[in-house]
Amino acid sequence: MTQKIRADGYEALREALATTTWYRNEFKRLVHTLLREHPELLTPLNFDQTKREVSDDLVLLLMRHERKYQDVTLGLMVELSSKSKFSDIERLEEPQRGELLATAHDSVAHLRDLVGTYDAMLQKQENVQEQIQQHRSAAQKGQLHSDALADLRARFLELQSNTSAPQARGLAFEQFLYDLFRLFDLEPRLAYKLESEQIDGSLRLHTDDYIVEAKWTKQPSGRPDGDLFAAKVRTKGKNALGLFVSVNGFTQDFITRFREGTPFLTMDGSDIFLILEGRIRLTDALLAKKRWANETGSCLRSVAEILHI
Secondary structure, three states, X not given: OOOOOOHHHHHHHHHHHHHOOOOHHHHXXXXXXXXXXXXXXXXXXXXXXXXXXXXXXXXXXXXXXXXXXXXXXHHHHHHHHOOOOOHHHHOOOOOHHHHHHHHHHHHHHHHHHHHHOHHXXXXXXXXXXXXXXXXXXXXXXOOOHHHHHHHHHHHHHHXXXXXXXXXXXXXXXXXXXXXHHHHOOOOOXXXXXXXXXXXXXXXXXXXXXXXXXEXXXXXXXXXXXXXXHHHHHHOOOOOXXXXXXXXXXXXXXXXXXXXXXXXXXXXXXXXXXXXXXOOOOHHHHHHHHHHHHHXXXXXXXXXXXXXXX
């Protein structure tokens, strides 16, 4: 085999895999269907990871064994590039539905363009070893999970130095949290209004649904804030939980009030920063906080304590 798949072809395949579904189960079904004749490629994949991480792992595997799997890779590219329906995304509510559909259509269109010109692309490849090195470099520079975390970290630092009106920063913070939750496949929903209350957002971790309260104020969140949020959580379904995110932390009377029987978990700016540094996955942090709340009744368990630092 003298012709090689270009790095941008692999990158387009990676992006299409990661963005053409929303729910984890739908993504898993898609990958299993695409690889139904090659179960050996499914074995190394860990579907407990995010969609993007699984896509990264699969594409890296295909690149490393291109001599064996070039036909498989081309088949995946052709099949995904012909995709025109994104059923699980289409079931979402606006504005999330429109945003994710646009991303899915864009990634498929880009892949389709590359597939359509593939013969010309292959003809430009002269040195096989040089092309292999290009693939490896592209894998390192691609939009991997760590790159997305770095982008979010930069946004978080920018928000910290932002001197705009509190309301504007609050809205930007809600969008930041949405993007963070989305990176970890937590099926987030942006802020929405019910008949008598405002919800800053929601997410799903495994089978648990959480409503989210997001605050970025000069002072720590106090007991009245906690009482109000606790009342919101308790009016939801019996399995509903809450996540109170306060960048500047919580007052002592807040912590004392929700030391027992808390209906929500808490997260502060220090927790967020450790997650953005890659010290712990967001999902693992939330699971550890939930276990602590179940065992002790307390709302407060810092990421630093979880990591023993």
